[in-house]
Amino acid sequence: MNSRIIIVNVIRWFLLLFVQIFLLKNMGFYDLSTPFIYVLFLLLLPFGIPNILLYLLAFGTGLTLDAFYDTMGVHATACVVLAFVRISFISISLNRDAIDDPEPALSYMGFQWFSLYAFLCVVAHHLVLFFLETFRLTEIGYTLMRCGLSCIFTLLIILLVEFIFYRRTPR
Amino acid sequence: MRNLWIFISRYNAFFLFIIFFIVGIYLTVKNNSYQRSVTLNSSNEIVGTAYERLNIFKRYLNLGMVNDSLAAENAKLKSQLLGLTTVDTTKDVKVVDTVTNQQYTYLAAKVVKNSITLRNNVMTINKGTVDGIKSGMAVIAPQRGVVGFIRDVSAHLATIQSLLHKDTKISVTLKKNNALGSLVWGDGNFDIKKAFVKEVPNHIKMYVGDSVVTSGYGSFPAGILVGKIINPNVATNDNFLSGELNLFTDFSTLQYVYVVKDKKAEEQKALESLVKPNE
Numbered sequence: 001m002n003s004r005i006i007i008v009n010v011i012r013w014f015l016l017l018f019v020q021i022f023l024l025k026n027m028g029f030y031d032l033s034t035p036f037i038y039v040l041f042l043l044l045l046p047f048g049i050p051n052i053l054l055y056l057l058a059f060g061t062g063l064t065l066d067a068f069y070d071t072m073g074v075h076a077t078a079c080v081v082l083a084f085v086r087i088s089f090i091s092i093s094l095n096r097d098a099i100d101d102p103e104p105a106l107s108y109m110g111f112q113w114f115s116l117y118a119f120l121c122v123v124a125h126h127l128v129l130f131f132l133e134t135f136r137l138t139e140i141g142y143t144l145m146r147c148g149l150s151c152i153f154t155l156l157i158i159l160l161v162e163f164i165f166y167r168r169t170p171r
Numbered sequence: 172m173r174n175l176w177i178f179i180s181r182y183n184a185f186f187l188f189i190i191f192f193i194v195g196i197y198l199t200v201k202n203n204s205y206q207r208s209v210t211l212n213s214s215n216e217i218v219g220t221a222y223e224r225l226n227i228f229k230r231y232l233n234l235g236m237v238n239d240s241l242a243a244e245n246a247k248l249k250s251q252l253l254g255l256t257t258v259d260t261t262k263d264v265k266v267v268d269t270v271t272n273q274q275y276t277y278l279a280a281k282v283v284k285n286s287i288t289l290r291n292n293v294m295t296i297n298k299g300t301v302d303g304i305k306s307g308m309a310v311i312a313p314q315r316g317v318v319g320f321i322r323d324v325s326a327h328l329a330t331i332q333s334l335l336h337k338d339t340k341i342s343v344t345l346k347k348n349n350a351l352g353s354l355v356w357g358d359g360n361f362d363i364k365k366a367f368v369k370e371v372p373n374h375i376k377m378y379v380g381d382s383v384v385t386s387g388y389g390s391f392p393a394g395i396l397v398g399k400i401i402n403p404n405v406a407t408n409d410n411f412l413s414g415e416l417n418l419f420t421d422f423s424t425l426q427y428v429y430v431v432k433d434k435k436a437e438e439q440k441a442l443e444s445l446v447k448p449n450e
Binding site (some may be wrong): 066087 | 183185187188191192195198199201203205209
């Protein structure tokens with residue numbers, strides 16, 4: 001069981017980063033909306049993961065992305081913020097002892113919980129990402145617009161992927 | 172100590188977040204040239220402002236020395252003035268251009284009414300027909316820069332249609348490649364420090380920082396500095412290039428202007444009127 005989770009996550013990591021780097025990197029609407037689907041990997045890490053490992057994975061994933069995007073540290077920081085939001089949201093919304101689902105996926109948690117969870121994480125990630133990228137407050141309107149539109153795009157794709165890989169499990 | 176460890180391990184998510192976040196920001200600032208330059212510049216700005224504040228106090232310490240040097244300069248200027256009191260400063264000053272044998276004369280005039288906030292601005296000067304001013308003469312600023320054209324003249328006063336007017340169009344050239352253009356103000360931009368050079372042919376390359384001077388084809392003498400290009404290639408709907416420039420003239424603090432009298436203006440006009448428009 002344990003090794004299965006690891007293998008699934010490793011495959012997911014490679015798949016999502018491959019799609020992100022080779023497909024979605026070249027996509028974008030008028031330089032306004034760019035999807036960052038790779039955050040789905042961090043969203044779907046199992047519940048039982050230790051915090052330190054989560055942060056290390058987030059940082060490492062971010063750094064890998066940075067290497068391909070030539071933006072050293074920007075994605076890493078954004079991913080770390082996402083990890084913090086993830087931990088906070090899970091500890092607030094769920095009872096730690098009563099969790100018997102393996103991972104926070106749509107098929108286990110239901111649409112309402114998962115969409116709120118994904119929304120908060122993605123918004124936090126994108127805000128940090130775009131503001132670190134722009135690194136000035138004078139273009140705040142444009143940055144916020146880019147951020148908002150990208151959030152919508154990313155969330156749309158995340159929900160799409162989750163519905164495609166929906167597993168009907170007895171709840 | 173044990174309590175501290177318990178506290179830290181209990182909120183480990185937050186402390187780990189702080190650590191990783193700082194590392195991330197550090198990497199971002201260290202490895203990206205733009206972000207680094209912003210960080211360095213803003214810290215330089217803080218240091219610079221601090222020095223500026225300090226300088227205000229330092230200036231007071233030097234007041235005695237500055238006063239002495241000003242007094243000495245005053246005495247020197249006063250002694251020079253004694254020799255000049257007989258000269259009437261409002262008389263024409265002659266500038267003879269020996270190269271083309273043209274003769275422009277400049278007449279200093281004081282601005283008695285100025286306006287800069289309207290779409291079409293007109294100012295008034297204290298010289299009129301008595302001083303030989305005629306409608307259509309060019310007006311330039313004291314140091315450098317153009318002001319506009321004389322519009323209406325009375326006996327002792329005249330109005331200037333300033334550059335900040337929708338009908339004012341001054342023929343200019345770019346200094347680097349002598350390309351002709353028209354200087355206009357206020358086409359979607361009502362900043363009194365900026366204007367546009369329009370109708371520059373498409374094959375000309377404009378450079379940032381290139382000087383714009385008058386062409387000499389209108390009533391302005393050639394070579395009067397107008398401004399510096401700050402934004403070449405402004406998009407327009409016509410088939411010409413446009414550029415934005417910073418004007419050297421500061422219309423908001425204009426107190427004295429020079430009216431340019433062209434001795435050959437009437438002769439030129441008479442000659443050119445012989446050419447029929449649709450020949």
